[in-house]
Amino acid sequence: MTRRPLQLTNRLGLHARAASKLVQTASGFDCQAWLEYNGRRVNARSIMGVLLLAAPCGSELVLETSGAQDEEAADAIAELVERRFGEDQ
Amino acid sequence: MSLALTGIGVTSGIAMGRVHRLTPGELALPEYHLEADAVNTEIKRIRQAAQRGERFLGEVMARVSGRGSETARDLLEAHRLMLRDPMLIEATCERIDEQRINAEWALAQQSEQLQEEFRRLDDEYLALRREDLEQAVGLVQRELADQPTTELDSRIPHHLDHTILIASELGPAELTVLSQRRVAGLVTEHGAPYSHSAILARSLEIPMVVGVHHALELLQEGEEVIIDGHYGSVLADVDDNLRRHYAEKLDSTLRHRNDLKRYLGRPSLTADRQPFCVYGNAELPLEFKRCLDARVDGIGLMRTEYMFLDEDLPDEQDQYRAYSTAVRTMEGRMVTIRTLDAGGDKLPAALELTRGPNPALGLRGLRLSLSISDAFRNQLRAILRASTLGPVRILLPMLTSVAEIHQARQIIAECREQLRNEGLQIDPALPVGGMIETPAAALDIEHMAPELDFLAIGTNDLTQYVLAVDRQDELVSHIYDPTHRGILELIARIVEAGRRHEREVTVCGELAGDAQAVRMLLGLGVNHFSLPPAQVGAVKKSLIECSSRRCRELVESYRTGNGLLHGHDLLAALAEDR
Numbered sequence: 187m188t189r190r191p192l193q194l195t196n197r198l199g200l201h202a203r204a205a206s207k208l209v210q211t212a213s214g215f216d217c218q219a220w221l222e223y224n225g226r227r228v229n230a231r232s233i234m235g236v237l238l239l240a241a242p243c244g245s246e247l248v249l250e251t252s253g254a255q256d257e258e259a260a261d262a263i264a265e266l267v268e269r270r271f272g273e274d275q
Numbered sequence: 276m277s278l279a280l281t282g283i284g285v286t287s288g289i290a291m292g293r294v295h296r297l298t299p300g301e302l303a304l305p306e307y308h309l310e311a312d313a314v315n316t317e318i319k320r321i322r323q324a325a326q327r328g329e330r331f332l333g334e335v336m337a338r339v340s341g342r343g344s345e346t347a348r349d350l351l352e353a354h355r356l357m358l359r360d361p362m363l364i365e366a367t368c369e370r371i372d373e374q375r376i377n378a379e380w381a382l383a384q385q386s387e388q389l390q391e392e393f394r395r396l397d398d399e400y401l402a403l404r405r406e407d408l409e410q411a412v413g414l415v416q417r418e419l420a421d422q423p424t425t426e427l428d429s430r431i432p433h434h435l436d437h438t439i440l441i442a443s444e445l446g447p448a449e450l451t452v453l454s455q456r457r458v459a460g461l462v463t464e465h466g467a468p469y470s471h472s473a474i475l476a477r478s479l480e481i482p483m484v485v486g487v488h489h490a491l492e493l494l495q496e497g498e499e500v501i502i503d504g505h506y507g508s509v510l511a512d513v514d515d516n517l518r519r520h521y522a523e524k525l526d527s528t529l530r531h532r533n534d535l536k537r538y539l540g541r542p543s544l545t546a547d548r549q550p551f552c553v554y555g556n557a558e559l560p561l562e563f564k565r566c567l568d569a570r571v572d573g574i575g576l577m578r579t580e581y582m583f584l585d586e587d588l589p590d591e592q593d594q595y596r597a598y599s600t601a602v603r604t605m606e607g608r609m610v611t612i613r614t615l616d617a618g619g620d621k622l623p624a625a626l627e628l629t630r631g632p633n634p635a636l637g638l639r640g641l642r643l644s645l646s647i648s649d650a651f652r653n654q655l656r657a658i659l660r661a662s663t664l665g666p667v668r669i670l671l672p673m674l675t676s677v678a679e680i681h682q683a684r685q686i687i688a689e690c691r692e693q694l695r696n697e698g699l700q701i702d703p704a705l706p707v708g709g710m711i712e713t714p715a716a717a718l719d720i721e722h723m724a725p726e727l728d729f730l731a732i733g734t735n736d737l738t739q740y741v742l743a744v745d746r747q748d749e750l751v752s753h754i755y756d757p758t759h760r761g762i763l764e765l766i767a768r769i770v771e772a773g774r775r776h777e778r779e780v781t782v783c784g785e786l787a788g789d790a791q792a793v794r795m796l797l798g799l800g801v802n803h804f805s806l807p808p809a810q811v812g813a814v815k816k817s818l819i820e821c822s823s824r825r826c827r828e829l830v831e832s833y834r835t836g837n838g839l840l841h842g843h844d845l846l847a848a849l850a851e852d853r
Contacts, residue, residue, distance in 0.1 A: 198587055198625065206356060213359075232362040237404065238392055272590075 187252035188260045196270035199242035204271040209233045211262050217253025219263065230263070280494075282462070282487035284507035285473040289525055290439060290460030290482040291501045291518075294494050297442040304416065306380040314375060318368045321378040324418035329358045331414070335448050350407075350447040350475065357411035362389065364415075379419050386412040410446040435459065439500050441490050445472050454479045460502045462509050464490050484509055535812025539570045541819055549823040551797070553815060554611070554781065554805035556788075563604040565808035573609030575731070575805025576670070576783045577601055579654065583615055583623040588650055594657035602665040609666045611731075611805075612658050613710070614651065616672035618643050626650075635745065640673020640710075645682055655690045659701045668706040670731055675715040680726045683707070712736035712784075717765040720772040730773050731805070734784030738762055757786055758842025763799060763834060770800040781805050790817040794849040797823050798830030821852045 196204060212219040212230040219230035223245055228235030230249065241247060251260045266272075309317055332355045336348055357363060363385060370381035386408065393405045435458040444465045445453070450472050453461065458481065466472060466485035476483040482504045494500060494511055501510040501521050510517060543551050554575025555566030566574060582589040582597060589597075602610050617623055618639015626647060631637035644651040658669055671683050684707060691701045711717055712733035724730060738757045739746060746755045756762075766782075773780035781803035786792040788806035790813040796804070797818060806814055826849060832838035833845040 201587065209356070229361050232360045233356045234360050234362045234389060234393075234404075234408070238396065240396055 187250065188256050189248060189250045190260055190264060192247045192249050192264060192267045194241055194243055194245045194247065194267060196267075197243050199245060200236055200239055205236040206233055207266060207271050208236055208263065211266050212259060215251075215253075215255040215259035215262070217251050217256040217259050219259055220250040222248040222250070278493070278511040280487045280490060280509040280511070282484040282490075282507050282509065284504035285476050285483040285485055286481065286504045288460075288480070288482035288504050289501065289521060289528075290504075291521055291525065292437040292439040292459040292499070294496055294498050294500055295435070295438045295440050296491055296494065296496055297440055297445075298491060304379045304383060304420075305377060306383075307377050309371070309375045309377060311375065314372055317371050317378050321364065321367055321371070321382065321415070321419065324378070324415050325358050325364045327418050328411070328414040329355055332358070332448060335451050351451070353404075353407045354411045354414065354446075354448065357408055358415065363408075363411070379416060382412060382415060382419070410448075413444075413446065414448070439502060441494050443491060447472055447475050450475050450479070450481075454481055460484075460504075462487050462490050462494075462500075462502060464488060532812070535816060538812050538815040538819060539568075541815065543572070543815065543818070545797070545818055545821055545823045547822045547824055549797075549802065551802040551804070551818055552781075553811055554609075554783075554803065555808045555811065556783065556805055557601070557808065560600055560604065562808060563601050566811075567604060567606070569808040569811040571608070571808065571811060573611070573666075574601065574605060575611050575781050575803070577610060577612045579613060579615055580617050583617055583625070588623065588625045588653075591653045591657045594654055595660050598657055598661035598667075599664050602661050602667060605665065607665055609668060611668045611670050611708070612661075613670040613672055614641070614654055614658075615644050616640050616710075618673070635739070641671050641679055641683060642673065645679065645686075648686065652686060652690055655687055656694065659687075659690055659694055659705070660699065662701060662705055663699065668708060668729065670708050670710060672710045672733075673712060673736070674709045674723065675713050677719070677722055677726055680707075680709060680723065684726075708779075710736075711769050712740070714741050714765070717741075717769055720769050724772040724776040724778050727778065729779040729781070730769060732766060732769055732780065732782045732784065732801075734762070734766075734782060734786040737765065737784070741765065756842055757784075757792070758795065758845060760834060760836075763795075763830070766796070766799050766801070767834075774800070779803055788814065790814050791846045791850050793817055794821050794826050794852070795830060795845060797821070798826035798828075798849070800827075821849070825852045 194200065198204065200208070209231055221228055221230045221236065221239060223239045223241045226239060228239055230236065249260060249263055332351050336351045367378070367381045367385045370376065370384055371378060374381070389408060390405055393408070433456060435453065435456040437459055439460045439462060440453060440458050441462045443463065445461065445463055450461070460482040461476060462483070463485045464487055473483065473485060482502055484502050484504060484507050487509055490509065494509070498511060499513045501513060501517065502508070503510070543553060545551065552572050554573050555569060555571040556576040556578070557563045557566050557574055558578045558581055563574070582594060598612060616639070618634065618637060628638065638646060655669070658667060661667055669687065671680070674680060687707060691703065694701055706728035708729035708731055709716070709723065709727045710731050710733045711720065711723070713736070716723055717737065734757055738755060738759070741761050742754060742756065742759060744751050744755045746752050770780050780801060782796050782801050783805035786796060787804040788810040793804055793814050794817060804814060829839065829845060829848050839845045839848060
């Protein structure tokens with residue numbers, strides 16, 4: 187199991203396009219993935235869960251992965267967030 | 276005596292045909308408790324229902340092509356993501372297991388809970404996701420009830436020509452299938468003009484009336500109905516008179532369209548052999564194709580605002596794709612791309628700007644672009660890259676001063692330089708023109724014209740600013756008059772400056788699409804017009820059949836006030852010339 191903090195730096199935070207990229211990334215690995223924000227814990231493979239976090243730019247989230255590919259998944263998700271979901275800034 | 280039901284017209288078209296009622300067959304939503312040993316079967320049932328729903332969406336997506344297909348695919352993909360979402364299906368399975376209740380009940384509960392959570396967020400964008408959720412859930416509920424959308428195939432005839440389909444509600448997936456079967460028109464009991472289905476019907480050009488209460492009860496299978504999207508009405512008990520009236524209306528629309536089509540291929544010369552040039556206005560891929568069919572000389576105005584309406588700003592690549600599609604579609608004809616002309620009451624949501632006290636006089640057009648220079652650079656880079664594929668011009672909206680032109684040109688030069696360093700050669704002479712639509716720009720045109728490569732007159736804004744009238748304001752809209760002498764004075768001035776500095780002057784406001792008003796513009800010396808492709812036939816006919824000399828004389832007589840007194844007298848006199 188891995189736990190690591192993530193900071194959202196893309197301008198719009200976890201809005202639709204970013205959320206769906208995150209969900210698709212998280213779904214590509216053999217492991218479970220959870221996001222925690224503002225006292226709320228949601229499945230990172232659920233589009234509705236991620237949308238409902240309503241996390242804006244600057245939010246500090248915690249990502250938890252567990253399973254066969256937990257390290258790889260955490261790396262990929264962290265990288266996506268660091269790349270600001272590929273959004274132009 | 277005929278029966279008229281009223282709803283809201285989503286598209287303005289007319290359709291005539293026989294009713295086919297798509298009854299949901301009372302979508303049964305039974306609620307009952309399960310025996311312990313039935314739980315696993317029930318869980319399997321809902322998983323399979325969701326999988327069938329997903330497969331169905333995948334099949335529909337694979338089949339959509341042509342008109343409106345991008346919109347359709349986006350909507351269907353959203354539904355598919357929802358069906359895969361563990362918060363929907365897995366959570367429903369847990370409910371089945373924990374509460375020992377049947378699948379329909381558990382799904383209804385879960386969906387209600389999610390709806391509630393979305394509602395609490397009070398976010399306009401998420402409200403749309405709620406609509407998606409509702410439709411995705413509906414798809415699974417129908418599968419569970421063994422009345423799957425998948426069975427549209429068996430429930431409705433394969434050929435729906437001359438059929439008006441009546442339904443309680445229609446989701447994008449169903450609408451896509453119906454359009455493939457060439458349904459003539461659609462009527463739904465529920466739904467709003469801005470729902471996803473309505474948007475899709477518009478882009479597929481299917482006449483549709485929504486919000487017709489009790490339509491399924493009031494209309495009978497097989498009976499003849501007429502739907503008139505313009506008035507949002509559905510007419511039943513059709514008698515001979517009504518049938519004749521609408522048949523003629525449909526016929527004359529078609530005939531008129533065909534008649535005008537004959538002018539599309541004609542040389543652009545007035546009766547006294549003066550050449551003119553007709554450009555098209557377009558933004559979506561479909562419209563570029565229509566412009567091509569209308570044989571325009573190029574695109575005089577490609578608006579780009581639609582790309583900025585999402586909650587995200589479009590990135591350079593998204594924009595490049597849109598511009599390059601336009602350039603390729605036009606097969607070597609000029610494409611004039613206007614940089615973002617947002618502002619007023621349509622600020623892009625992504626900018627999170629608060630509107631100023633008077634949006635019409637606020638941060639809009641080029642002013643806005645200059646204040647968000649990163650986004651402006653993205654757009655310019657995308658346009659410049661597309662310019663390597665065919666002839667492109669840049670059009671700057673809402674100019675008020677020469678300084679703004681210098682600033683914009685400076686940024687364009689920097690983007691070009693940047694691209695050169697990345698190995699892309701951009702033509703340094705790529706034309707940069709400006710919209711002349713403020714009184715300031717029109718009055719200072721003598722200094723503005725030399726700084727621009729071409730001029731485009733936006734008659735709508737120009738009229739609003741010169742007359743100090745907001746056309747949306749019912750109390751003063753009657754004062755809005757684009758034939759006001761003040762407006763004509765300014766247009767004449769711009770045309771004169773264009774002539775002196777050898778700059779092309781195009782009119783691309785509503786006036787340019789009005790078959791009567793183009794003669795007035797011609798009389799003012801305008802000979803480039805940019806208009807929606809649907810109007811090209813009528814405008815060309817009007818110009819081909821008139822004498823430019825006669826138009827000049829009439830306009831002169833109106834401008835001096837010796838003879839024609841009112842704008843409508845002028846238009847009437849111009850219309851007589853043939």
